Amino acid sequence: xxxxxxxxxxxxxxxxxxxxxxxxxxxxxxxxxxxxxxxxxxxxxxxxxxxxxxxxxxxxxxxxxxxxxxxxxxxxxxxxxxxxxxxxxxxxxxxxxxxxxxxxxxxxxxxxxxxxxxxxxxxxxxxxxxxxxxxxxxxxxxxxxxxxxxxxxxxxxxxxxxxxxxxxxxxxxxxxxxxxxxxxxxxxxxxxxxxxxxx
Amino acid sequence: xxxxxxxxxxxxxxxxxxxxxxxxxxxxxxxxxxxxxxxxxxxxxxxxxxxxxxxxxxxxxxxxxxxxxxxxxxxxxxxxxxxxxxxxxxxxxxxxxxxxxxxxxxxxxxxxxxxxxxxxxxxxxxxxxxxxxxxxxxxxxxxxxxxxxxxxxxxxxxxxxxxxxxxxxxxxxxxxxxxxxxxxxxxxxxxxxxxxxxx
DNA sequence: TCTCCTTTGAGAGTTCACTCTCATTTGAGA
DNA sequence: TCTCAAATGAGAGTGAACTCTCAAAGGAGA
Numbered sequence: 001x002x003x004x005x006x007x008x009x010x011x012x013x014x015x016x017x018x019x020x021x022x023x024x025x026x027x028x029x030x031x032x033x034x035x036x037x038x039x040x041x042x043x044x045x046x047x048x049x050x051x052x053x054x055x056x057x058x059x060x061x062x063x064x065x066x067x068x069x070x071x072x073x074x075x076x077x078x079x080x081x082x083x084x085x086x087x088x089x090x091x092x093x094x095x096x097x098x099x100x101x102x103x104x105x106x107x108x109x110x111x112x113x114x115x116x117x118x119x120x121x122x123x124x125x126x127x128x129x130x131x132x133x134x135x136x137x138x139x140x141x142x143x144x145x146x147x148x149x150x151x152x153x154x155x156x157x158x159x160x161x162x163x164x165x166x167x168x169x170x171x172x173x174x175x176x177x178x179x180x181x182x183x184x185x186x187x188x189x190x191x192x193x194x195x196x197x198x199x
Numbered sequence: 200x201x202x203x204x205x206x207x208x209x210x211x212x213x214x215x216x217x218x219x220x221x222x223x224x225x226x227x228x229x230x231x232x233x234x235x236x237x238x239x240x241x242x243x244x245x246x247x248x249x250x251x252x253x254x255x256x257x258x259x260x261x262x263x264x265x266x267x268x269x270x271x272x273x274x275x276x277x278x279x280x281x282x283x284x285x286x287x288x289x290x291x292x293x294x295x296x297x298x299x300x301x302x303x304x305x306x307x308x309x310x311x312x313x314x315x316x317x318x319x320x321x322x323x324x325x326x327x328x329x330x331x332x333x334x335x336x337x338x339x340x341x342x343x344x345x346x347x348x349x350x351x352x353x354x355x356x357x358x359x360x361x362x363x364x365x366x367x368x369x370x371x372x373x374x375x376x377x378x379x380x381x382x383x384x385x386x387x388x389x390x391x392x393x394x395x396x397x398x
Numbered sequence: 399t400c401t402c403c404t405t406t407g408a409g410a411g412t413t414c415a416c417t418c419t420c421a422t423t424t425g426a427g428a
Numbered sequence: 429t430c431t432c433a434a435a436t437g438a439g440a441g442t443g444a445a446c447t448c449t450c451a452a453a454g455g456a457g458a
Contacts, residue, residue, distance in 0.1 A: 017405090055409090129325075169359065169363070197357060241413090
């Protein structure tokens, strides 16, 4: 019966205050990251800018990395699960389209700002990589279902690797050029991958 | 006229001692990494095991990461530069073959032990990633030459991304399964990439 | 308004990578 | 054997992420 706190900011004043504190920390953290870089920004500076104590900062984000690391990719996994069967690259391409289509332009833009750091700062790439094996296994399993193959079929691995690599490089380029239409570019790149790269 | 220190260990006793110290540090470091993991091994423990002072450890390796990070990939770049022109994936595949062919089985095996950490431990992936953009730009430039395209042609980026992704996943699998024939598996995977992943 | 429980702040403490200084040792070359 | 420069060790010091404890503040519900 209780409402979804994520969307409504919860009922009580307590919940709302917590949400505001969390947002303040995130907002100030990213502002500082942009101004002076990730490594050069200390957790104390973030806490001070967000007007909370250092201890409180760590209550909200157990590690500095968590500022940039949490909650990525779920849309893609959901979209993939909902896809009809097909050839591996094709299925993944459709999943990417569906995942982006499920987000508003604002959500994509807001996500992009965060992704710039997640993709650009090595420490954060590392933090995200720490969850990548699990994600890859999950995606491989889904992909195996959709294609009627084994999860450890090398062809699944290779399709996944190729898509993963292609998307990573586009993402990277996107991080450096916010004017780019990321979703469209990803789709074009995957189309090329579908039709053969040696053409 | 001076000899190549890398191969001959240099002439003087001083040089030889330095080389031995360096090797001792590397050897003990990797032993400890294997026993208790990268993060759980402190630089002091490495120094103690290698019988040097902590200060000396840092004289040999300015950062802990440098133990695992230095000197990767040059064979690939050289091999690529020497390849004749062709389609992008094909050229890269041949370059990988040539790069591995230029190494002895011992060199590959020794390199593999180090790679296991470089690929498996997120912090180290991050450290290596720090040099990846430069490497990718270099490879993209060479690839553009070989294919007669522009270095910023999206097709170059996509071929590179796909190969990079495929090789990464194989490498990863190889790290977890030393019995695997990495070079052969990479070649097979790239062959699949050449002929189209949706087959 | 009163009581309870959660959240917060203050601040001391820990760990570890990395730095600096200075005195001592040890090859190199004469 | 003597002198010099390079390498080493000892050890104190720094910075920053993260932890712990305890007391004060402030919503929630009666």
